Amino acid sequence: MLPYEANRATQKTPVAVISAEERIKGFDEVIGAYTKEQAVNEARRCLQCMKAPCMQGCCIKVPIPDFLAAVAKEDFAEAYRLITEVNVLPGITGRVCFTDEQCEGHCIRKVTGDGVAIGKVQRFVADWAKENAVNIAPADPDEQKRLAGKRIACVGSGPSAVVCAHELASMGASVVMFEANEQTGGQLRYGIPTFRLPDEILDYEYRLLDNKNITVVLNTTIGQDKTLVSLLKEEGFDAIYVASGADKPNMLGIEGENLKGVVTSSEFLTAVNTLQVDSLKGKRCVVIGGGDVAMDSARCALRLGAEVDIVYRRSLEEMPAHAIERIFAEEEGVGFKYLYNPVAVVSDENGEVCGIKCDPCVLSEPDESGRRAPISSGKPHEVIPCETVVLAIGNGTNTVVAQSVPELDMTKRGLIIINEETAMTSVARIFAGGDAVDGPSTVLSAMQAGRLAAQGIAEYLAKM
Ligand code: SF4
Numbered sequence: 001m002l003p004y005e006a007n008r009a010t011q012k013t014p015v016a017v018i019s020a021e022e023r024i025k026g027f028d029e030v031i032g033a034y035t036k037e038q039a040v041n042e043a044r045r046c047l048q049c050m051k052a053p054c055m056q057g058c059c060i061k062v063p064i065p066d067f068l069a070a071v072a073k074e075d076f077a078e079a080y081r082l083i084t085e086v087n088v089l090p091g092i093t094g095r096v097c098f099t100d101e102q103c104e105g106h107c108i109r110k111v112t113g114d115g116v117a118i119g120k121v122q123r124f125v126a127d128w129a130k131e132n133a134v135n136i137a138p139a140d141p142d143e144q145k146r147l148a149g150k151r152i153a154c155v156g157s158g159p160s161a162v163v164c165a166h167e168l169a170s171m172g173a174s175v176v177m178f179e180a181n182e183q184t185g186g187q188l189r190y191g192i193p194t195f196r197l198p199d200e201i202l203d204y205e206y207r208l209l210d211n212k213n214i215t216v217v218l219n220t221t222i223g224q225d226k227t228l229v230s231l232l233k234e235e236g237f238d239a240i241y242v243a244s245g246a247d248k249p250n251m252l253g254i255e256g257e258n259l260k261g262v263v264t265s266s267e268f269l270t271a272v273n274t275l276q277v278d279s280l281k282g283k284r285c286v287v288i289g290g291g292d293v294a295m296d297s298a299r300c301a302l303r304l305g306a307e308v309d310i311v312y313r314r315s316l317e318e319m320p321a322h323a324i325e326r327i328f329a330e331e332e333g334v335g336f337k338y339l340y341n342p343v344a345v346v347s348d349e350n351g352e353v354c355g356i357k358c359d360p361c362v363l364s365e366p367d368e369s370g371r372r373a374p375i376s377s378g379k380p381h382e383v384i385p386c387e388t389v390v391l392a393i394g395n396g397t398n399t400v401v402a403q404s405v406p407e408l409d410m411t412k413r414g415l416i417i418i419n420e421e422t423a424m425t426s427v428a429r430i431f432a433g434g435d436a437v438d439g440p441s442t443v444l445s446a447m448q449a450g451r452l453a454a455q456g457i458a459e460y461l462a463k464m
Helices: 036-043 053-057 064-072 076-084 090-096 118-131 159-170 199-209 228-233 265-273 292-303 323-332 443-463
Strands: 151-155 174-178 214-217 239-242 262-264 284-288 307-312 335-338 340-347 353-363 374-376 382-385 388-391 430-432
Touching: 036 064, 036 118, 053 064, 064 076, 064 118, 076 090, 076 118, 090 118, 090 199, 090 443, 118 199, 151 159, 159 174, 159 199, 159 214, 159 239, 159 443, 228 239, 239 443, 262 265, 265 292, 265 388, 284 292, 292 307, 292 323, 292 388, 307 340, 323 335, 340 382, 353 388, 430 443
Parallel strands: 151 174, 151 239, 174 214, 239 430, 262 388, 284 307, 284 388, 307 335
Antiparallel strands: 340 353, 353 374, 353 382
């Protein structure tokens, strides 16, 4: 017997989405929010499963059935309390997590229709808390004394570092967060367009850093301005959490990719998100890549006035972008050229980019991993005319931080190796997590890494 009146609808409660014609006029959020009635209606689709398979798809283990029950009973404050006990960025994750593959992908309701729209209900709860100025509950007083007198440095200010800093500060430690950029947020601020994550939501949830135990130091690159060793030896920190992320762009290694007019997706999205980009009206832009970042880049270029094509060397079937992001891009007018392998950026007599030369491909038979590789079809190369090229072919880890400590064990790919139980690296008192350890990953797994590291640091310092 459910503790509320069940909603037996097999399909999700639909949410408003701005029309493609409207949304390309600016950078406003594309997916609308549930109203109170819609959120309650959707929460009432939850069957309160004993084993809650949805939670298997949530690495930070939000108590999904419990918070949905609270929403179903219109107790939004309780829902917020339950969510934020484990997820202190609910409005952000309610927007940027691809919940259809995470919690919702495991929902039992999928057997007969759609999974419960857990992410959208969570987003409603977070927005309700923002509107009603409901705050995250403080840690209990004993917990707040646990690390009193300890000083910890956090490197980076993405979700992993923020969760770690918040947990350590809640235990009474003094945390100093070092961020290389002018603002906090990492990829959340600089890598995700505001039509997916508005600054207002990011800034609001980052108020976690307005804590007497946390100091944020901006424009400071660890590995250049200071080193990990100097933080420990000269500045007297008891421990360091390295969450420096993965923002080093991969390059194609093709002729002409260093020409003016060719930018990486990191550079492009940072410029867009910091309003430092010129109009692309009347220009043609080619985005190379097939992931979500390629979709974000293409949709931004479109909003800046360009005619945009995405060039991807495999077919639609292999495209790694989430379907919803590709569909949004298609609806907005982005063109897609599949099975084109870029071989050179072409310039005119003035050295300006005027096109990208591509080798038309076919797919090989699947290899051992089942993946089909693009191979030349033998047809003549084609030049796609464009004035701007955005390379969106993935990022590697930022190795500047870690390379300042030669004793730090790293993989050949430049990922920091940690003890998976404690998050400590091969160097005592230096802990690490997030994309610097795992490579580019989800916001939730970065947050989980920050929490694991906070526990590892607390337990380590308790023994000192
Ligand atoms: Fe509710 Fe779906 Fe989780 Fe079951 S699996 S508890 S129906 S959200």
